[in-house]
Structure formats: structure tokens, C-alpha cells
């Protein structure tokens with residue numbers, strides 16, 4: 001029997017579509033990061049994107065980090081009091097931020113703020129033939145559009161994560177001194193004594209991976225919208241692609257977090 | 266100064282294209298000579314823009330092949346294609362200006378990307394093209410602030426900024442007033458005469474084609490109706506050619522015609 005009406009056929013088709021889509025995304029990633037000489041114009045575009053992805057995210061990252069640090073201090077205090085090990089409050093807050101919460105939350109915030117924006121931007125440029133126009137001017141759109149944005153994520157996410165760490169720890173300290181009369185010395189000594197280079201390394205590796213993954217997925221889905229199922233859906237296609245990129249990259253970040261944690265612990 | 270290729274600038278051999286099983290181009294062949302103004306003309310939806318995308322290597326034909334300066338565009342690597350496209354200028358139907366850059370930034374983009382000229386020289390060269398297309402007073406605007414006709418002219422300015430050997434223009438004068446449309450026609454002739462450009466122009470306007478083209482290709486429903494010089498076209502006895510020349514639909518006595526007749530009878 002021929003034709004695509006059997007459930008198995010449809011399943012096979014969906015499987016092939018996913019495989020082809022992943023393959024295209026993989027090729028795209030290689031084309032983005034492939035080394036090529038960087039021009040002054042390219043650097044200017046990178047700085048512009050760094051400002052958008054990085055600087056403009058600082059306020060929301062700082063506010064989020066402050067509250068996350070304060071909540072962590074409350075929660076850990078409640079737990080540690082039961083074991084009589086209240087002096088460990090600083091290291092508990094610091095370690096959970098540096099190793100886990102700061103990289104993941106920063107990545108999720110950046111995906112929501114900048115990932116959605118770059119995805120929609122690329123998708124609109126594609127449907128409006130602006131990317132075709134670039135190619136016809138012999139300008140490599142992957143180099144011109146994707147590279148600066150990808151690099152901006154790769155650089156900004158780790159830096160924002162570091163900021164999240166610092167502000168979160170300060171937030172925890174505020175609660176520790178104000179609510180629980182824990183001295184600055186106890187709080188910060190706990191952090192410096194228990195945090196190792198490996199913990200910091202884990203935070204940095206994670207945040208760099210998350211930055212690259214979220215940039216890759218958001219940029220790729222927007223850039224390749226014409227090859228996907230939403231190619232001809234106009235503005236609805238753009239919005240659905242953006243939503244799907246945000247959901248996919250958030251889930252991939254959480255999945256990668258598990259993999260990286262299990263590899264590095 | 267410029268060394269021109271002796272190869273045929275544009276050639277298509279039996280190009281077939283389809284979208285989701287619907288045939289959009291059927292066996293389209295054409296050949297554009299050097300320093301020729303070649304007009305592709307046909308009703309809306311006849312496949313003109315699709316044909317252009319195939320000639321530019323933006324779409325892959327299902328059958329047949331397109332050649333630009335003798336190179337088969339569908340088989341070139343990205344790098345080779347980029348090399349070829351440096352000799353080509355394209356003005357898209359919708360303008361396709363980068364909407365995060367101002368008009369003048371759009372127009373100078375190819376110069377900034379492909380040359381090492383200093384800022385002052387780039388400014389002068391851009392100024393010349395802005396003046397040529399009457400865009401001087403709107404150069405600082407963003408593409409979203411332009412009217413349809415301004416977008417067309419800005420996109421043409423960007424297409425010619427590098428003085429390409431080969432220029433593709435998709436519907437330059439639709440959306441322009443008659444005076445500006447005529448000026449644009451003159452400009453195309455001027456570009457060919459002074460810079461020796463080969464120009465492929467896609468248009469609805471029969472007058473434009475008859476006035477400026479050396480050769481006209483008539484496309485209807487993805488098929489080539491005829492190719493010839495304006496004189497040959499005017500003398501043709503083909504019904505479809507005649508109907509395009511007289512701007513009347515071919516099918517007489519259709520429901521739509523009846524409707525129109527009743528309307529006009531009522532007045």
C-alpha cells in the first residue's frame with residue numbers, strides 16, 4: 001500500500017522532518033562559528049549586540065538575583081536551624097547560586113528577553129527577503145547577522161551569571177544580617193572556605209554552554225523559518241516560531257543543566 | 266578599465282519550477298546579450314519573480330538550469346556564488362531594505378562591506394546615487410518611514426551603488442507616478458549607455474518595455490509566450506500577445522465580462 005495515510009507513515013514523516021531540521025541546525029551552527037577574519041564593522045555589530053543582550057539585561061538580572069538570594073537565605077536558614085548549623089548559611093546560599101541557580105536562571109531570563117527578540121528579528125528578515133537581499137549583495141548573512149548575535153550571547157550570559165552570583169550573595173547577606181543577626185564575617189567566611197575553583201568552573205562552563213545553546217536555537221529557528229512548517233504562515237508563523245524557540249531553548253537549557261551537572265559533580 | 270566577460274550575462278535553459286506540486290514555471294528559456302535591456306513582462310502571478318529567484322540562485326529549479334556569466338548558479342558553492350554576486354545588482358520587488366538601517370546606511374552597505382574606501386569617498390559615492398534617484402532629502406529616514414515608490418528607488422540605489430555589470434530590477438516603476446516612472450525608465454537606459462550595464466527588468470508596464478527594452482519576454486502562467494524585439498512584438502499575430510498589448514483579457518464572454526457589460530450598459 002502506498003501513500004502517507006497510515007499512522008506509521010505519518011510518524012515516519014515527522015521523524016524525518018525532525019531529523020532534517022536538526023541536521024540543518026547543525027550545519028548552521030558550524031557555519032556561524034567557523035573561523036573567519038573579523039572586520040572593524042563586524043566588531044561594531046558585536047558591540048551593538050552586546051549592549052542589547054548584555055547591558056540591557058542587567059537591571060532585570062540584578063533585581064531577580066537580589067530576590068533569589070534573599071529567598072535562598074530564608075529557606076536555608078529555616079532548614080539549617082533544625083540541624084544547628086546556622087554558620088553554614090553563607091556557603092549554602094553561595095554554592096547553590098554559583099553552581100546551579102545563577103547559570104540556569106540567567107539563561108532563562110536572557111532567553112525570554114533577548115532570545116525571543118533575535119528569533120523574531122531573524123524570522124521577519126527572512127520572510128521580508130532581507131536575508132535574500134544580503135546574500136545577493138554577496139554579504140554572508142550568517143556572518144553579518146548571526147555571528148555577532150551568537151557571540152554576544154556567548155560573552156554576555158557568563159558575565160551576567162557572574163553578576164547574578166554577586167548580587168544574589170549580597171541579597172542573602174542582607175537577609176542574614178537583618179533577620180537572623182548573622183555577622184558579615186560568619187556569612188562570608190562560610191563562602192570563602194567552602195567554595196572551590198571547581199565550583200566556579202562549573203558555573204562558568206554551564207553559563208557559556210547555556211548562552212551558546214540558547215543563541216543557537218533562537219537564531220536558527222528564526223533564520224531557517226523558510227525551511228520549516230511555518231514558512232508560509234506570515235506574521236502568525238513568526239510569532240509561533242518565536243514561541244517555539246523560547247520553549248525549546250528553555251527546555252534544552254534545563255536538560256543540558258542536568259547533563260553537565262552529572263558530568264561535573 | 267573594467268574587463269568584461271565575453272560569456273553570455275544571463276541564460277536559462279528549460280527551467281521548470283513548482284511549489285507544492287503546483288507548476289509555476291514551465292520550460293522557461295532565455296538568453297540576455299551583453300549591454301542589453303531585457304524586459305520580462307507578464308500578468309501578476311505569472312512567475313516573473315520566481316524566475317528572477319532562479320536566475321539569482323535563490324531557488325533551485327526542479328529541472329533545467331540558469332547560467333550567469335556562463336556559471337551554473339545552482340551548482341556553485343557559497344563562496345563561488347558570492348564571487349559572482351559581487352558583479353550583480355538586484356533591486357527586489359518589495360525593496361528588501363534592511364529595516365534596522367537608515368536609507369543611506371542601506372545604500373552604502375555594499376561599499377562598506379566590499380571595499381576599503383575611506384568614509385569621505387563612500388559618502389561622495391553614496392551622495393551621487395542618492396541624487397540620481399532623487400532621494401537626497403530622505404536619506405536619514407528609516408525604511409519603515411518610506412512610501413512604496415521611495416522604497417523602490419532606495420532599493421535601486423543600493424543595487425547600483427557598486428556599478429554592477431549586470432542589474433536585475435523587479436518592477437521598478439509600479440507604485441510610481443507617471444513622471445517618476447518615466448524618469449526611472451530613462452535612468453535605466455542611461456545606466457546601460459554610460460556604464461555598459463546589462464539590465465534585466467521585470468515589469469507590468471507594457472509602455473516601459475516597448476520604450477526601453479531591446480528584447481521583451483512575455484510570460485503567462487509560467488510559460489514563455491514569445492520573445493522578441495518591441496517591433497516584432499507589435500507585429501505579432503498571436504492572440505495572447507495582442508491581448509497583452511491592448512490590455513484586454515483573452516477570454517471573451519466570461520461571467521466577469523457579462524458583469525462588466527451589464528454595469529457599463531446601466532450607466
Ligand SMILES: Nc1ncnc2c1ncn2[C@@H]1O[C@H](COP(=O)(O)OP(=O)(O)OP(=O)(O)O)[C@@H](O)[C@H]1O
Pocket residue numbers: 284285289307308309310311312313314315316358
Ligand atoms: N514561496 C512560494 N510558495 C508557494 N507559491 C509561491 C511562492 N512564491 C510564489 N508562488 C506562486 O508562484 C506564482 C508566481 O509568483 P510570482 O511571485 O513569481 O509572480 P509574479 O509574476 O512576480 O507576480 P507579480 O507581478 O504580482 O509580482 C504565484 O502563483 C504564486 O502563488
Ligand SMILES: [Mg+2]
Pocket residue numbers: 313314315358435
Ligand atoms: Mg513579482
